[in-house]
Amino acid sequence: MDEDSSETSENGHYGRNESRKRKWYRKRVRDPNFRKRQELDNSSYSSEENSGEGEERNSEESSVDAHSEAAVSMDDENASENSQAPEVNELVGHDELLGFDEAVGHDEAAEDNGGVGHDEEVIEGDYGLDLHCNQPQAENQRDENESGESDGDSDERDAFISEEELEASDAQEGSEEGSGEEEEEEVNNDNTPIFNGATVTFRESALAILTFILSHKLTGLCLIDLLLLLSLHCGRDNIILKTMYKFKKYFQMIGKNFIKLHYYCSNCEILLPGKNAVCCADQQLDTYFIEFPIIKQLENLFARTGFYEDLQYRFNRVKKDHNNVEDIYDGTVYQQLFNTGFLNNPNNISFFMYFDGIAVFKSSNFSIWPAYLTINELRYKLRTRKENSILAGLWFGKKKPNPNLFLRPIYDFFVSFEAIGANFTLPNGDVINVKGKIIGAVADLPAKALFMRFIQYNGAFSCSNCMQHGGRFGLGNTTIQVFPYEKNIGLRDNNETVEFASQAIAARQHNPDATVYGVKGPSLLSSLLPNMILCMGIDIMHGVFLGVMKTLNSLWFDGVNSEYPFSISNMVHLVDAKLKSIKPPHSFQNMPCRIKKDKWKAFDLKAFFFYYSLVVLNGIIPDRYWFHHVRLVTAISILCQEGISPEDFVSAETILHTYVSDFQVLYGVRHMTLTFHQLLHLPLVCKNLGPAWVFSCFFYESLNGELSRLVHGTRHVALQICSSSSIFMKLPVMINNMPDSAAKELCLKFQGRLRNRVKITENIDIRTGVVGKMKVCHPVPEFICKLLRDNYNILGGRYKYFYRLKRKSLVYTCQLYARSIQKKSCYVEIFYNNVPYLCKVHVYIRWSSCTDNCPNGCNNCPKQYFCVVTLYDRLIWELHDAPLENVLPHLNKVSPQNGFHVFPVESIRSMCIYMSFDDKEYISLPVNNLEVE
Structure with missing residues (x-):
């Protein structure tokens, strides 16, 4: 603890009153009357503490600290521990400064848009910045989560938005920071110089500041100080944005019409006609999920200079070998659509879909479930850039999503988009008609089973690729699902799977848990994808690295297996010594991990799998197990090459069959789980969709990490994410539309620093x-x-x-x-x-x-x-x-x-x-x- 923190603790602001202050804080944020009374008390408190020239500055710092508490990342624990505890008056206005204070309620939004469909409520609002501030709120929130004082119901309830609260907070913050300046804010100053004689306009200044703080990941407190510093250098009569409130208000336009809320009954999980609709037991429920209109995101993408030209990569690429599978375009799924003419049209595009759940809070099972889309026609390096990805939907709450309910808005969009298409305006003014469809999807095993409406991976017939029943292996008082090796496996058929889904519906009339060959019921994925069975990828990040490699590490190094011949738990120190001596290139994220003392992430397991394991384990693990591991690394390496020849596919399939059959002998049938079984299907999946890196989840998981970092508290979770994602999608277009100037060059330079940090x-x-x-x-x-x-x-x-x-x-x-x-x-x-x-x-x-x-x-x-x-x-x-x-x-x-x-x-x-x-x-x-x- 630093000196400031120690001093604060001695004064009693943090140490001995910590629990009481957390309870006080929760009471304040949930009771509007209590909040108003506290604001009156603190106004007098602040006037006694602050005087003279410092009064305005202290008042603004108080607002900044309150906003910082809401914006702090839950992951930044170390910074939070060193943060100074808040004064009482610093906590005032916390819920007014969550970053969504300008959101408009349902009725107002519908009226402004000429009436919106009742199941597609449009929210307009201040989708502001992701401003991380290392302030005490993170410490209080984390302590609350870890101690279990915050219950899951509160997490879920606070995640959904009270429109009245948002309108009240809008008025409250406007009165606190924008008092007396309404007329000034209504004036359009976009093309006005920021001060008399300046060469930079108001809009150029705002965009340059925004790009600067995003590229350098500045905190909210730093932004406030930056705005004040810039204003100081621009003279008394400047019109530069001086406060956080004004800055957010100016960029309010970015988030307009960016999201649609779809209300549903939390009991029977059917879509409701609107927020005020009544469903089960005459209860009015406010549960909903969010759709991010794909059409608007595509408009932003097509408005970028060079984007349409980048989509022509599939026609312009130079293959290294005509017979090799070198990208998704060479897979059988894409080739079929290309040969029929749909993807042979240079205007048409296709998408790959990813969905997964992200745990947000330690104290409950509250999670968010994003659905991403990537555009296949972009070359891989562009395809996997954040600014080219599409966030199509977001489900959140304590329950897992209802897959068909969640996918319904996406399905409705693509029905029209595939048949009729949409018109987009290119930067040169040309208008083109674009059609598109989803041709592939990927997820980890639990999410894949959920959205395909299959039984989970620990049940019979749980493989989505074949019809193997599997069996149960006894472990004392319980059993686990295993899949003993079978050479000739009957593969699933898409039409047959649809029929199984229909039979499952009938069977569930009598038994709600009934399945038919592992199928629970119909899935909208079967309508979204050309062939749900052939178009589902097997993710090597979860399946091979976090699955197979992690299991092998446990078998080799855990002391519980010391009695088995494959165990080298007594030689961990030798392995660690070898790993410590390795000096990887700078492009590697991490140094090699120690076997037991470090937490291995997916990238660490991948590096160990491909590059370290065979060299490090040579001479340590018995030869039969080492050569067995050689087979696995060889097969996966073949399928992860930049180009896979027909002979490579045959070789990889043969090697994997030998590996899986020998694994059962070397390690026992007890470990023959679905994770190892699906290795047998990976070569066929690569034939259909391209090399394994095409549908690897590494890129999507990095997006998930950024998405989870946008959530700084249990209140208004979804709109916290909207605040940053909307700006992220729109900012490149706004910069591109700037006139050629020094300000535009500076914005482009700031943007370039995100990808080029060397001179x-x-x-x-x-x-x-x-x-x-x-x-x-x-x-x-x-x-x-x-x-x-x-x-x-x-x-x-x-x-x-x-x-x-x-x-x-x-x-x-x-x-x-x-x-x-x-x-x-x-x-x-x-x-x-x-x-x-x-x-x-x-x-x-x-x-x-x-x-x-x-x-x-x-x-x-x-x-x-x-x-x-x-x-x-x-x-x-x-x-x-x-x-x-x-x-x-x-x-x-x-x-x-x-x-x-x-x-x-x-x-x-x-x-x-x-x-x-x-x-x-x-x-x-x-x-x-x-x-x-």
Whole structure:
């Protein structure tokens, strides 16, 4: 605890009165009369404490602190623990500053829009900023959640919005911060200079500030201080936005018509005609889920410069091999729609869908269930950018979603969108008609079963790909579902599944839990997708890394399995020692995890699976288990390549069948769960939908993480998320519509920092650049002059060293880069004259043909860029003894050659992972250079 926190605790503001203040706070936010009385008391309290010139400043800080408490991230526990406890007057106005104070009620919204359909209520409002502030509210909220004082019913009740409360809070905050300035706010100052003689207009200023705070993730308190600081520098008569309230009010337009509320009966779960509708037991219920109109998000996307051109990638791409499956376009599902003409139309698009549940609060089972869409026609790097993703719907509450109820608005949209389409205006003014449909979906096993209306993974016939019944394995007082290996499995048929759904409805008239071959009933997915069975992906993030690899780690390293031959629980220290010595490249998110002392995330398990496990476990785990694991890594690596040949599919399928059948013998049928069983179906899924990285959930899970971070408290959960997502979708279009100016360039620069945080000092080509300063090389080492002379006919000229290189999206370093200690990005694969080389880069060199007559810093003479490297030879090792036709191509045991070589930096193809222990060296290539992790 810091000094401020200690002092606060001694004064009794936080330590001994913590529980009492939490109860007081809950009473205040739930009782409007209590809130009003407290505001009156605190107004006099504030007047006694604040006086003179500091009065206005203290009042504003009080409002900021209150807003900060509502906006603080629940994940930021460390920052919260060091936050100072709030004074009593700091808590006033908390619910008025939640960030949704401008939301308009149902009747007003409907009236403004000329009448809205009763089951599609439109909410207009202040969908403001995601402003994280490390303020005491997070500590109070977390303590409340962890202690269990906040019940789940309160969480769910507060998540739904009281329209009267929102209108009251709107008026309240307006009276507190906007008093006497209504007329000024109504004036359209967009094109007015922010002060007399300024070259920046009011709108340009607001957009530049917004882009700046989003790119640097500033807190709400920092934003308030920034606005005041800017106002100070602009003189007395400026019109710049000076308060948080005005700033949010200005961007209120962004969230208009962005969401639709669909009310339903929480008892019988049927859609209601409106908020005030009465259903079961004559009760009026306010439960609803949210639809984010897809049409409006598509309008924003098509309004972006270059977006329509990016959609033509499927026609312009250059395949490495005509027979290979290299993306979703080569899968059988896409090919069928392309050959029929629907996706052969350059205007038409297709989508991939993802759905999952996100736990929000520790104290209850309250969760949010987003439904995302990605556009397949964008190349993969663009497809998986946040600004190109679509949030189609959001379910939230203590109960899991009713899948058909939740999917109904999405289904209704695509019925029209596929048949009739929609007109969109491109940046050049052209209007085009676009049609689209969903052609694939992916989720983890529980969510997949829920939305497909299948029995969960722990039941008979729970595999959505085949008709295997499975069996029960006894574990003392309970049993678990297992799927013993069967070579010939009858696959499911889509039409047959629809028939099973109809039979299940009839069976449930007598038995509410009845299923027919694992099918509970009809699913709207069968109508949304061309073929629900063939179009459902198997996610390798959940299935292989968080599923299979995590299970294997438990079997190998947990002491409870020490009596089994596969256990190496007594050798964990040896494995940890090897993992600790590995220095991965900077592109890896984390250092290698320790087996038992670290919490493994999906990326850690993926890195261990592909790159570390075989090298680290070699010589530790018994050979039969090591070679068995070689099979699994080989098969999954084949299916995760950038291109899969027909022979690769046959090989992967054969290897996985052998792996699963041997797993039952080596580890026992007790562990033959659906997670391992679905490995048998992965090759067929990749044939239908493309390589496994096409439908990997890594990208979607990162969106889930950002979505959950937008929730800062139990009140108004859904609209907290809307506040940031609406701005996120609209901001690029607003910046694009700005006139060419210094302000627009600055906004584009701020946006670029989200994806480019290194400074390019000199561009080499469109994909390559020098990072950091260059150093004059004098005198030039004789061996470098000889290498360049013998290989590239380079004589004379000037030489400079540099130590970092950006190529494509990665930053490469060299051995001489002094700051690279824990991670190493100097090991690369070079592809030169159609020959691949494994190398370690010692230094990068820029050569220019300058003569003695050229001034220092001359940029007019021709230049070339090289890397000085050590080559590594590939060696035969234990991996080649595996009884496989395809030996892992990406994992190599190596030995360094003597001497140096020089290659153009443009020949660098990929970054590699270097590992060395027991006097043995290994270099691993990436399995693919595409997947977002």
